[in-house]
Amino acid sequence: MADKQFPIEEIKKNIKDILTEPEIRFCGLIDSSGELIVGDFREDVVPFENDARRKQMYQELAHRVGNRQGFDASLGRVKYSSSRRENVVMMSFPIGKYVIMVTAEPSVNIDRLAWKIIYKLEHQWSEFHGF
Template sequence: MSDDSLASKCELLLKEPEIRFAGFLDMMGNLIVGSFRDNVKPLKNEEERKKMFIEAVLRIRTRQDFDNNLGPVSYAAARRKNIVTFTFPLDDVVLFVSTESNVDIDKTAYKIMDLCSIKNNS
C-alpha cells in the first residue's frame, strides 16, 4: 500500500469520535503515517510512543510464530485505564489504533476492519 493510501485510511478512522490515534507502523516500529484526532491530548510523549510502537510490532511478530497451528491473528487489543489499543497485522505494516477507554472491543475492532477493508482472519 502506498503512503497516500495509508494516510487516507488514518484520516477515515480519525473521523470516528471514539478513535484517538490511528497510524501505520513498519516492521521496525517506525511510524509511517498517522496522527491524533484533532483536540486529543496525547497521554505519552513522542519518545514513549516510539517505545510503545516498537513493543506492539514485537508482540505481533512473536504471535506470528504460532500462525501455523493456531491460525493468524486478526487483531489484538489491550484495555487500559485510560485507553484501549488495537493492533492489526497486515502484509508488511501494522495498523495501530488507540481509542477511548469505554469502547466495546470487538465491535470497535470490526468497525476499524470494515473502515480499512481489512479481511478478518478468523
C-alpha cells in the same frame, strides 16, 4: 521504506477515515521495526505519552506482533489484538509486514470498534492479511 506494492496512499486515506470515529484517539501505520510511517491523533486529543515514549510503544508493538506470527500455522493468523487499560484501549491490526495501531477511549466496545476498523481498511486488510 514501504514496499512498492503496499498501498501507503490508500492506508493514509483509511487512517483519516478511522480518525473520524469519535471514540478513536490515535491511528497509525507502523512498520516491522516500530517506525511510525503515517498516522496522527484526533485533533482534540492530548497524548498521554511524549514522543520518545510513543516511539518506544511502537517498537514494542512491532516486536509483539512479529512474535505472534510464530503461532499462525497452528492457531491461524491474528485478525486483531486489543488491550483495555484504565485510560485507553489499544488495538493492533496486522497488515503484511505492517501493523495499524489504534488507541481509543476506555469505554469503547472493543469488538464493535474492531469490525468498524476492519471495514474501513477494506481490501488492504483482507488482501495483505487473508481475511
